[in-house]
Amino acid sequence: MTRRPTLKTIADRVGVTVSAVSLALRDDPRISATTRSRIQEAAEALGYVYNRHAAGLRRGDSGTVAVCLNDLSNPFFTEFLGHMETRFREAGRMMLFCHAHETPSIQARFIRQMAEHGAAGLILVPVEGTSRADLEGPRVRHLRDFPLVLISRDVADTAFDRVINDDERGIRLLFEHLYALGHRRLAWLGGGGDTSTAHDRERSFRREMDAAGLPIDDATMHHGPTSLAFGDSMLDELMALPTPPTAIVCFSDVIAFGVLAACYRRGLRPGIDLSVTGFDDMGAAAYSAPALTSVRVRTDLIGDRASELLLARIAGDRQPAVREMMPPELVVRETTGPPPETGMLPPRRRG
Amino acid sequence: MTRRPTLKTIADRVGVTVSAVSLALRDDPRISATTRSRIQEAAEALGYVYNRHAAGLRRGDSGTVAVCLNDLSNPFFTEFLGHMETRFREAGRMMLFCHAHETPSIQARFIRQMAEHGAAGLILVPVEGTSRADLEGPRVRHLRDFPLVLISRDVADTAFDRVINDDERGIRLLFEHLYALGHRRLAWLGGGGDTSTAHDRERSFRREMDAAGLPIDDATMHHGPTSLAFGDSMLDELMALPTPPTAIVCFSDVIAFGVLAACYRRGLRPGIDLSVTGFDDMGAAAYSAPALTSVRVRTDLIGDRASELLLARIAGDRQPAVREMMPPELVVRETTGPPPETGMLPPRRRG
DNA sequence: TCATGACGATCGCAAATTTCT
DNA sequence: CAGAAATTTGCGATCGTCATG
Numbered sequence A, B: 001m002t003r004r005p006t007l008k009t010i011a012d013r014v015g016v017t018v019s020a021v022s023l024a025l026r027d028d029p030r031i032s033a034t035t036r037s038r039i040q041e042a043a044e045a046l047g048y049v050y051n052r053h054a055a056g057l058r059r060g061d062s063g064t065v066a067v068c069l070n071d072l073s074n075p076f077f078t079e080f081l082g083h084m085e086t087r088f089r090e091a092g093r094m095m096l097f098c099h100a101h102e103t104p105s106i107q108a109r110f111i112r113q114m115a116e117h118g119a120a121g122l123i124l125v126p127v128e129g130t131s132r133a134d135l136e137g138p139r140v141r142h143l144r145d146f147p148l149v150l151i152s153r154d155v156a157d158t159a160f161d162r163v164i165n166d167d168e169r170g171i172r173l174l175f176e177h178l179y180a181l182g183h184r185r186l187a188w189l190g191g192g193g194d195t196s197t198a199h200d201r202e203r204s205f206r207r208e209m210d211a212a213g214l215p216i217d218d219a220t221m222h223h224g225p226t227s228l229a230f231g232d233s234m235l236d237e238l239m240a241l242p243t244p245p246t247a248i249v250c251f252s253d254v255i256a257f258g259v260l261a262a263c264y265r266r267g268l269r270p271g272i273d274l275s276v277t278g279f280d281d282m283g284a285a286a287y288s289a290p291a292l293t294s295v296r297v298r299t300d301l302i303g304d305r306a307s308e309l310l311l312a313r314i315a316g317d318r319q320p321a322v323r324e325m326m327p328p329e330l331v332v333r334e335t336t337g338p339p340p341e342t343g344m345l346p347p348r349r350r351g
Numbered sequence C: 001t002c003a004t005g006a007c008g009a010t011c012g013c014a015a016a017t018t019t020c021t
Numbered sequence D: 001c002a003g004a005a006a007t008t009t010g011c012g013a014t015c016g017t018c019a020t021g
Helices: A007-014 A018-025 A034-047 A050-058 A075-090 A104-116 A134-136 A140-143 A169-179 A196-211 A228-239 A255-266 A283-289 A301-313 B006-013 B019-025 B033-046 B051-060 B073-088 B105-117 B132-136 B138-143 B167-181 B196-211 B228-239 B253-266 B283-287 B298-314
Strands: A064-069 A094-099 A123-124 A148-151 A163-165 A184-189 A222-223 A247-250 A275-277 A295-296 A323-326 A329-331 B064-069 B094-099 B120-123 B148-151 B161-165 B186-190 B221-223 B248-250 B274-277 B292-298 B321-326 B329-331
Touching: A007 A034, A007 B274, A018 A034, A018 B248, A034 A283, A034 B105, A050 B051, A064 A075, A064 B033, A075 A094, A075 A301, A075 B094, A094 A104, A094 B073, A094 B105, A104 A134, A104 A140, A104 B094, A123 A301, A134 A140, A148 B051, A148 B132, A163 A169, A163 A196, A163 A228, A169 A196, A169 A247, A169 A275, A169 A295, A169 A329, A184 A196, A184 A228, A184 B167, A196 A222, A228 A247, A228 A255, A228 B283, A247 A255, A255 A275, A255 A283, A255 B019, A255 B283, A275 B094, A283 B105, A283 B228, A283 B253, A301 A323, B006 B019, B006 B033, B019 B033, B019 B094, B064 B073, B064 B105, B073 B094, B073 B283, B073 B298, B094 B105, B094 B186, B120 B132, B120 B298, B132 B138, B148 B298, B161 B298, B167 B196, B167 B248, B167 B292, B186 B196, B186 B228, B196 B221, B228 B248, B228 B253, B248 B253, B253 B274, B298 B321
Parallel strands: A064 A094, A064 A123, A123 A148, A148 A163, A163 A323, A184 A222, A184 A247, A247 A275, B064 B094, B064 B120, B120 B148, B148 B161, B161 B321, B186 B221, B186 B248, B248 B274
Antiparallel strands: A094 B094, A295 A329, B292 B329
């Protein structure tokens, strides 16, 4: 059980001092090229592995950043993860990762632990219900002046950077598309829990309805978990209404996929008998049967920009906090079309 | 710009020594209850944050484990991530995460860096083409006696623990199901690149065909990326054959979903005009239109067991390496059914 | 003066050791 | 001399300072 070699091991072997080894391994010109290569060869031969704990202790920066997400089962969020991981890897930083499961206590613990680990910054999709106090209160004093960027979800009045999607615009694009097709009876299947995203999208939906002079029937407004099962389970209820909606606007693609599954079972043809829209435009949206009309949230832009902001903060940028909104794009596919002729809805069963 | 408080800061404030503070914060009984609480209050008041670099340097264990995956866009792999993250969080360990994008150089760099960061162990889905030398060669000497568990994919002859799915059994379950339904012309859409999973599943498929006395037509055997696009693009080609297959066996759910999308476009009814099977049984399989027949890979069991093994190794377990296979389960849904009557294939178009 | 590299202090914490009641 | 408390040492790397040819 030989211990891991250290700078001293190498130094003894080569016959120089520890600091010479330290410099040599970092290619410092103060060490001559010949001794440098002798040292580097010895390090290689000994199987030396750099110890960042020690270096970090001395230097202050451990070379990690922390990322905390909430819903790994939703591919939409793992898209963020992918983009950011790439950016941080390119910047030579490792990622401390946490899956908070929408649980405040997990998030709180992680915020403390990543600080203990010396993470240089944090990217956070705040768990639902996260308030300003959770990020700036006395229990998280270490976050003061700490590089922290919120993505995807906003937290009101906070003094941290935020990079989010322009949900209002997204909903407007969808509404205008459906309205132009002739839809007047629209249902809303909300999700996203108690987050800014949930509130912004629903509020925007209501506002668009109002602005268009369309009445909002509570029986067509629902909120539930952001899951396939929720979308799947709500279709029957909506179609059982005296005057069922001709279009269903879903909080997210995941919910919309659930609605499509239910449509299939009922023999309803999405885009013909009923229009369905998603939100996020995750990769799978182009391959549902039929392909889903959705709003593309630019996870790439958001992830890149958030990483960039964070790295700048880590590098010492002290600008006032920004709140940036990335513009989403409407992607029209096959699940939207003109409403069926009134009263002519043909609920064929498949077979 | 006041610096972060340290044990010394607290010690000075309370008027005790640094070691007293160290012990008190760890609730050591050697410090009297009263001073202990005085110290803890002072720590709280000062906003003290534990420094694991320093502690880790002294103790040897940094409290992290590393996880390296390859395909975040495939929800199947993020299922692993979720299970393991939970287990490690419960064990009080943070996760250093890497997305290797099937790129050996990224994986190699991560294997080094996580060691530099003092990760206590590593869970790895090896990138395609990873060989024994990549894990045990001279360039990765630090992996000798290092807690490392491979999941999902095997690496031949390696001396590390592995927890993988029993792919042979999975394919057999699918084949037997299709055979019993009456299918005799089966196509294979392979994926998974150059991994043990890819090889095992295809080999098993061929073996089942052979064992049943069914000829294997090269025109029905394909290999491509594990993507929706691949499945989507292959259907036309397969159906254009003189005698098209009556069933398509896909390497994974993702590919199968692509096939379903193409079926929809062609007006082919999965489960009636053509049978389609997936593999993995990710969450979305139950909600495709129609719902996908698949083989459930127990990501929960694999993830849990791998975490458990790793934690045991970290705790000092020196048992010989194990290779454990978790049994998958057939999940019959709607995309499989008896083959259509010969020659009676009705390629209706939707509309 | 310059190039090279030796020396010792230091980071924050924890464990071993010593000193004090 | 037992037990509590204070002191010292050292983890592994980095950095400023100093010495040598």
